[in-house]
Amino acid sequence: MSSADLIIRPVTPADHDAIWSILEPVIRDGATYPLDPALDRAGAFEYWFAPDKTVFVAELDGAVLGTYYLKPNSTGLADHVANAGYMTHPAARGKGVASAMAHDSFARAKNAGYRAMQFNLVIATNEQAVRLWQRLGLQVIGRLPEAFRHRRLGYVDAFVMYKKL
Known part of the structure; x- marks a missing residue:
């Protein structure tokens, strides 16, 4: 797989089952996200699709391999810094999906007027x-x-990480 072949696009309702197949193992693992490992699909979607987030998927040949959200890190006078969260399907890890999603999120954030990613x-x-x-x-x-x-x-x-865009 070449990450150049990935299509990163806004999520549609048709992607929800594929997104759950990505979110569920990460949540259950309890090693990288601060979500309760017992969280059900509805609770996970409430978090991932919160109103302040714009959600995207990374797809290759019609298969969704990753998902990320982009949102303001804060409000008001600090809303010029973006925040994002990324998850990759277990079978697609180490193949450039997260890197491609990160590059995409940085570009989208910059185009939306954000000055940094935190x-x-x-x-x-x-x-x-x-x-x-x-x-x-x-x-x-x-x-x-x-x-x-x-x-x-x-x-x-845990670390707080930052990048100027």
Whole structure:
């Protein structure tokens, strides 16, 4: 697979089953997202499709391999900084899907007038994600001690990461 062949587009209702097949294993794993591992589909969709988020999917040959949302990180006088969340289907990890979605989100954020991207809770033990975000220009600007209850490791640190667009 070439990430250049990925189509990244706004979500449609027809994508919901594919999105659940991506969200569910990540949520159940309890290692990278602050969502209750017992969360059901309705609760997960309430989070992923919250009114302040615009949701996209990454698709290859009609198969949805990843999804991300883009939103303001804050409100009012701080609404010029974006925030995003990304999930990749377990079978598509390590194949450039997250990187392609990140590049797409940075471009969309910049085109929408955002001046920076901030990730508020990058789990420090998620080394693959930390390396990816650093490779794409995000910097660790803060460490939150024991901010995340990892399902297997217990309390672990999280990073705040930031990139000017």
